[in-house]
Amino acid sequence: xxxxxxxxxxxxxxAVCLPGLSGCAKADVASxxxxxxxxxxxxxxxxxxxxxxxxAANPGKRVLVAGVGSSAGIxxxxxxxSDIGTSSRDLKPEEKxxxxxxxxxxxxxxxxxxxxxxxxxxxxxxxxxxxFQGKITNWKQVGGPDLEIGLVNRDEASGTREAFxxxxxxxxxxxxxxxxxxxxxxxxxxxxxxAGAVGYISLGFVDSTVKALAVDGIPADEKTVAxxxxxxxxxxHFFTKGEPKGLVRAYIDxxxxxxxxxxxxxxxxxxxxxxGGK
Numbered sequence: 664x665x666x667x668x669x670x671x672x673x674x675x676x677x678a679v680c681l682p683g684l685s686g687c688a689k690a691d692v693a694s695x696x697x698x699x700x701x702x703x704x705x706x707x708x709x710x711x712x713x714x715x716x717x718x719a720a721n722p723g724k725r726v727l728v729a730g731v732g733s734s735a736g737i738x739x740x741x742x743x744x745s746d747i748g749t750s751s752r753d754l755k756p757e758e759k760x761x762x763x764x765x766x767x768x769x770x771x772x773x774x775x776x777x778x779x780x781x782x783x784x785x786x787x788x789x790x791x792x793x794x795f796q797g798k799i800t801n802w803k804q805v806g807g808p809d810l811e812i813g814l815v816n817r818d819e820a821s822g823t824r825e826a827f828x829x830x831x832x833x834x835x836x837x838x839x840x841x842x843x844x845x846x847x848x849x850x851x852x853x854x855x856x857x858a859g860a861v862g863y864i865s866l867g868f869v870d871s872t873v874k875a876l877a878v879d880g881i882p883a884d885e886k887t888v889a890x891x892x893x894x895x896x897x898x899x900h901f902f903t904k905g906e907p908k909g910l911v912r913a914y915i916d917x918x919x920x921x922x923x924x925x926x927x928x929x930x931x932x933x934x935x936x937x938x939g940g941k
Contacts (some may be wrong), residue, residue, distance in 0.1 A: 707749075764904075795832060
């Protein structure tokens with residue numbers, strides 16, 4: 664049973680609103696008329712819009728895109744059921760022997776989000792760690808109101824969860840009583856509805872329905888991501904099985920073009936890969 668009762672109703676509402684994922688056929692590589700891009704829900708806005716623009720510029724070509732999580736994307740490209748696996752995390756040690764080629768496509772930050780009614784405006788990284796481990800359970804312990812904290816976590820297939828765990832928890836474990844949701848949009852929806860909730864999402868998905876907290880006094884924004892001062896930044900990836908060729912190479916080059924980097928990537932709330940001061 665989830666201990667954070669303030670989150671339960673919002674989770675139920677968000678679950679009803681989960682969009683269905685359509686199946687993805689393997690790309691017809693031989694004729695180079697279609698390709699399949701599968702993986703991170705964080706990368707999904709870039710991949711989808713770029714696919715639409717690529718198809719418009721290349722009549723007769725088709726790009727099938729699905730957001731099923733970073734781990735699923737990496738697995739699908741490794742076993743040949745997708746042409747490109749998208750990921751919001753780096754490869755795990757056991758995945759580095761799969762023969763995957765990494766193309767970095769954008770920079771992102773993971774924002775710690777709360778309900779806009781919450782007066783807390785920032786936390787230290789140590790406080791964020793203690794909250795998600797379940798050591799801090801009330802907002803009054805970090806200068807906020809006397810209100811139970813409702814933890815909202817991502818599922819284990821999520822690259823955002825993997826990156827957040829690496830940045831914040833280290834070798835420690837998440838509190839097992841947290842609500843677990845499969846998508847970025849669902850996490851945002853729950854936090855927007857529950858006064859005591861806290862979660863984490865890609866900076867590109869932060870909107871007026873939630874509030875992003877500063878971490879160690881540093882706000883999550885384009886400037887702090889670009890200069891490397893915000894502590895929870897990461898790279899977004901396209902993975903291919905071997906060096907990309909043909910239509911796959913053309914689509915990747917299109918995503919890396921100035922047009923997509925300076926419009927689609929920015930419009931999705933991310934930074935062009937060339938702007939990181941890391």
